[in-house]
């Protein structure tokens with residue numbers, strides 16, 4: 001891609017480069033646009049937003065009190081253990097200063113499942129309306145070298161390029177004798193392999209733990225574990241998203257994606273668990289599946305960046321990394337926000353990414369030294385990582401037990417008591 005050479009900046013204006021205009025990069029841009037003093041450039045490789053997959057925002061994103069923020073059954077205690085009440089209060093206060101138009105959009109999407117491209121188009125339209133700080137959109141794929149070349153002294157670069165983050169492993173200097181550059185700044189834990197099944201259902205339907213259990217009676221090996229909710233814009237249609245845990249061998253044999261019919265034909269044992277669920281909700285509600293059933297095989301990885309900023313490039317030159325002279329990242333400040341920083345498989349990642357974008361915007365607004373911004377952002381992201389790690393491990397543990405509920409010894413093997 002060709003990068004515009006000069007940025008339209010007044011002397012006191014802070015230059016910000018946001019790489020990636022997915023949901024998180026867009027919210028980041030919208031937040032900074034609503035604050036004076038920035039010249040923002042937003043880079044995106046996709047010319048149009050075509051991802052129609054349904055996503056669900058976590059209720060804590062629209063919580064307006066501490067108790068509502070920590071209401072989630074799995075997350076609530078973790079939040080109280082990791083964060084000080086003062087920190088949470090400050091977070092809620094910062095949210096109250098978010099542009100009401102953005103808040104209204106987030107509230108609307110939180111009503112149920114929402115297509116990803118509706119979120120992306122909604123925030124894009126808001127950015128196009130303009131605000132106190134200009135946002136210039138640049139179309140094209142940014143390379144690492146181009147990103148490095150863009151950073152002038154004191155610039156801010158925010159990497160929102162998603163799970164395969166452009167800059168994550170460049171945020172720390174190469175180590176002498178390093179074996180695997182992909183692990184330089186990334187910790188990954190594979191929790192399981194799974195088949196994700198999604199479809200629309202033409203009747204309202206609610207599901208709880210009892211339903212998950214009873215609808216899986218008769219499924220010995222493969223269990224269909226559903227997440228169901230209304231469609232944000234249409235309360236009469238339910239979106240069903242189910243995860244079926246599979247082995248590494250199943251994963252290798254399955255195509256990356258297919259329709260429900262192919263799953264039935266080639267992998268009947270996996271498909272049966274899905275069909276049992278569908279038959280039972282048909283009986284209960286009199287509704288039926290609308291359109292195709294989409295099936296995607298996916299490794300469920302939990303990961304995070306050990307450094308979510310370029311703080312390592314600002315540390316004093318030291319012994320055990322390769323000395324490459326002055327690096328571009330020692331001139332400005334780089335932040336990872338969204339999936340580029342943390343990814344959790346049991347999906348609340350967009351909410352987490354949006355929350356981190358709000359936090360970073362709040363820090364920048366305070367006008368404190370950039371070394372403090374980097375430090376406070378690292379601390380916050382580390383706490384969020386602890387929260388996500390604990391939540392994901394709890395859910396995985398609960399899933400493991402659920403999948404063996406009728407097998408007493410199987411359950412006992414999964415329990416670690418003292």
Ligand SMILES: Cc1cc2nc3c(=O)[nH]c(=O)nc-3n(C[C@H](O)[C@H](O)[C@H](O)COP(=O)(O)OP(=O)(O)OC[C@H]3O[C@@H](n4cnc5c(N)ncnc54)[C@H](O)[C@@H]3O)c2cc1C
Pocket residue numbers: 019020021022023024025043044045046053054055056057058116140141142143160161162163166196296337338339340347348349350351353
């Ligand atoms: C099947 C499935 C279901 C999911 N369901 C949910 C859910 O219910 N709730 C939830 O919270 N999350 C869900 N997620 C996760 C969610 O989609 C991601 O967390 C979210 O999209 C992350 O947003 P992001 O902006 O950080 O990254 P992305 O959405 O990945 O956006 C990154 C952007 O950067 C652009 N980009 C990348 N590299 C470059 C480059 N070099 N130059 C220029 N542009 C670049 C990309 O084109 C893209 O637009 C789901 C994911 C999957 C796979």
